[in-house]
Amino acid sequence: MPALDDAVLTLPAPERVGAPSAWALLPGDLAALGPLRGDPERLFSRLQRVADWGAEGPAVGKSARALLAHTDLSLPEIVEAHPSADGATRCVLRTSDGHRIEAVHMPRATRNPRVTLCLSSQIGCAMGCTFCATGTMGIVRNLSAGEIVGTVLALMHRLGPRSGHQLTLVFMGMGEPLHNLAHVARAIEVLHHQRGVGLSPNRVTVSTSGLVPGIDQLGALKVRPLLALSVNATTDEARARLMPVGRAWGLAALKAALLRFPLRHGEKILLEYVLLRGENDSDDDAVRLAELARGLRHNINLIPLNPHDATALAPPDEETVQRFARRVRALGCLCTVRDSRGRDVRGACGQLVQDPARAPRPNPGVSAGGTPGSSPPRTR
């Protein structure tokens, strides 16, 4: 059984040190920095509204620069972009202290074009889920709120969209977001501000491996996002084997936390279930999963494992996936099968990891270390 890092339950993950990031400051924080000629909301808008930026970023006047002199104005830099054949782009960004983080840009061509950004909340992850490449890295540190906001703004600037109204965020990249809730919550609050990106909290999903106290804290946030729980097993024994966090909180405790989570009108909790051949894909599992979902306003999302080098686990065949989905639906559940994007560039669920030895070969036409630049990602 994999070891559960004590830091998961007892200690906060290490934090970034250095000047506070300008990207995490709300208008009130800007006003508190010192005397400013003009309106702090206007300065906030300048910083956060990508549509008004020039090629190099926001244009900030002299007095504002002086005000921001003791903050960190650097944005995470997009150092690699790996476009997938399905239109998604896996991006590697470098933080100001030289760490590499990943995000996936997923445009959807609908009548109202939208982009989903899959974001990381930590560098690495302490949770050690056995099916996940990120889990093999261990935890390096939390991302700061400024780095999370900066990732969103940098990607919007380079790849779009320019407006927050076309944007959806999912915290399903590297890291356990509830292990870094203070920074994740602050980033969501900043991105929600109407003078900036103006992102609705109904367009932000935070996915957790199942930190029960964190779920309760998430439910109490002023700007509360949607909740997803990565379930992945239907008995406590199997869950503890696949996900060390399952040793701390069993399925009964998780269900109780989901039942008390405050939901808005029409809102559902996303129950993610990574299907693993021979591990959690039996008919009995389908019945127990439906039982877990009973009484919850839910949507079950089945995710056949996206294979990677760090695990010997494998996905079930397509027939098993469909049979599992039919069984769960027949028991009254809403159930979809995830169309994982970016698999060919290791950008799909569970594949994000920063190890140069495992870095994928970039697609022809895009040089390693380059960005899509003038070649926008294809849409499906």
Ligand code: SF4
């Ligand atoms: S699945 Fe999520 S919580 Fe588990 S190791 Fe991977 S990144 Fe961490």
